[in-house]
Amino acid sequence: MLTQRLPDHVTAMIDWYYDTLPGARFAAELHALRAAGEIVPVRALGGEMPVHYILSHRALADAFRDGEHFPPGHAYQIISLPFIGETFMSMNEDRHRQWRPPMTPSFKRSAVDRMDQHRLAAIGHALLDELEGLDTVDLVAEFTRRYAFRVICDQLGLPIEDERHYYQWSMDLMFGGRDLEASRAADQRITAIAQPVFEARRREARDDQISRWVHGTSVAGEEITDASILAHIRLFFTAGATTTSDAMSNLFHALLTHPDAWRQCVEEPASQAGAIQELLRWNPPVAAQPRFTRPDREVSVAGVTIPPNSAVLFGIAAANRDPEVFGDPDRFDIGRGSATLLTFGPGLRTCPGMHLAQKNLSTALRIVAERFPRLRLAPGAAVEPEGILLRGTNALPVSLR
Numbered sequence: 104m105l106t107q108r109l110p111d112h113v114t115a116m117i118d119w120y121y122d123t124l125p126g127a128r129f130a131a132e133l134h135a136l137r138a139a140g141e142i143v144p145v146r147a148l149g150g151e152m153p154v155h156y157i158l159s160h161r162a163l164a165d166a167f168r169d170g171e172h173f174p175p176g177h178a179y180q181i182i183s184l185p186f187i188g189e190t191f192m193s194m195n196e197d198r199h200r201q202w203r204p205p206m207t208p209s210f211k212r213s214a215v216d217r218m219d220q221h222r223l224a225a226i227g228h229a230l231l232d233e234l235e236g237l238d239t240v241d242l243v244a245e246f247t248r249r250y251a252f253r254v255i256c257d258q259l260g261l262p263i264e265d266e267r268h269y270y271q272w273s274m275d276l277m278f279g280g281r282d283l284e285a286s287r288a289a290d291q292r293i294t295a296i297a298q299p300v301f302e303a304r305r306r307e308a309r310d311d312q313i314s315r316w317v318h319g320t321s322v323a324g325e326e327i328t329d330a331s332i333l334a335h336i337r338l339f340f341t342a343g344a345t346t347t348s349d350a351m352s353n354l355f356h357a358l359l360t361h362p363d364a365w366r367q368c369v370e371e372p373a374s375q376a377g378a379i380q381e382l383l384r385w386n387p388p389v390a391a392q393p394r395f396t397r398p399d400r401e402v403s404v405a406g407v408t409i410p411p412n413s414a415v416l417f418g419i420a421a422a423n424r425d426p427e428v429f430g431d432p433d434r435f436d437i438g439r440g441s442a443t444l445l446t447f448g449p450g451l452r453t454c455p456g457m458h459l460a461q462k463n464l465s466t467a468l469r470i471v472a473e474r475f476p477r478l479r480l481a482p483g484a485a486v487e488p489e490g491i492l493l494r495g496t497n498a499l500p501v502s503l504r
């Protein structure tokens with residue numbers, strides 16, 4: 104049973120789903136929880152819902168791999184299926200195993216390695232061309248969000264005319280439980296864009312994922328219907344593009360608030376890989392992942408018994424700052440070197456987009472450092488990453504020269 108006694112301000116004040124905990128406050132609150140144990144009780148949904156927060160690297164690595172007691176499909180049936188539709192993510196393990204490979208061919212390491220090595224850079228350069236001659240811009244609105252969605256749209260075969268709305272629509276879909284109206288409206292807009300593309304690709308195939316899906320892919324005898332393709336587009340917008348965009352925004356925020364690290368990335372491009380790894384540890388865009396225990400089974404993790412049917416948070420950001428694993432964990436240190444990150448969720452559901460995400464980050468950092476080496480936060484810019492489940496930087500006003 105849970106016996107920890109938490110400081111009252113921790114249990115009473117914070118909604119561990121929906122509060123924002125900007126900047127350094129997030130890590131401070133996680134360390135306050137950690138003082139009470141590896142797995143601690145917190146509350147979410149305005150205090151209505153008790154949740155077990157897994158904080159330690161050791162306990163989280165075990166929990167991610169324990170699909171028996173923390174079935175991922177079950178969690179996604181609750182948090183994602185009502186808003187995204189049925190995808191391989193919300194399927195139970197047998198069907199998940201059959202559906203995931205044919206739905207993610209463009210994102211596998213081999214496919215990402217085979218991608219035209221200039222394609223990602225070309226997408227990034229086209230956006231940076233628009234910034235030439237300007238002094239101050241919002242790097243999130245003008246670059247990171249558009250870049251992430253352009254890459255996904257390029258792979259799927261979707262148009263980018265409405266790209267400036269794609270991030271917000273995806274967030275509205277993902278947090279549909281908070282605002283059903285907004286979620287439905289976002290769904291209608293995305294459907295209206297995607298459906299004509301299905302028709303067009305049926306008439307004439309192109310070298311994109313939608314063409315491959317509409318031209319006869321079936322999985323274990325189940326046809327991939329338009330409804331299923333639409334659900335997977337919603338999945339790649341939400342799980343794929345918003346996460347990449349937030350990681351990229353957090354990366355530039357981290358580097359520009361640590362100007363020595365930025366300078367090092369500009370002067371020694373070989374240090375850029377370390378900066379990306381450190382960002383993925385220090386401020387991961389998927390900060391916590393909801394799971395639920397089975398309705399009929401309790402589970403014991405790190406000496407704590409979690410009852411059946413309990414809400415659990417897999418604390419990725421917390422584990423990435425576990426002082427047992429990472430020395431001086433709150434320091435952003437791009438020379439830290441390799442370590443076992445839980446950022447992409449090890450185990451049954453390891454992120455299928457992790458190679459693409461890392462290639463996106465390294466391309467974006469390389470070309471921005473080459474073209475705008477004097478990049479810095481605009482005077483007076485007071486922006487910080489925020490969010491407890493998904494963590495991003497909503498705006499990043501920068502001076503380009």
Ligand code: HEM
Nearest residue numbers: 192342343346347350389446447448452454455456459460
């Ligand atoms: C830095 C960027 C990214 C991060 C930090 C990230 C992180 C994660 C995490 C933590 C999971 C959950 C694993 C679990 O439930 O055990 C996940 C799953 C997933 N991610 Fe990513 N992701 C990123 C980018 C992407 C991209 C670029 C794509 C696709 C293009 C993608 C597609 C998915 C999908 C489809 C799943 C569900 C996997 C399954 O259920 O089998 N992600 N990701």
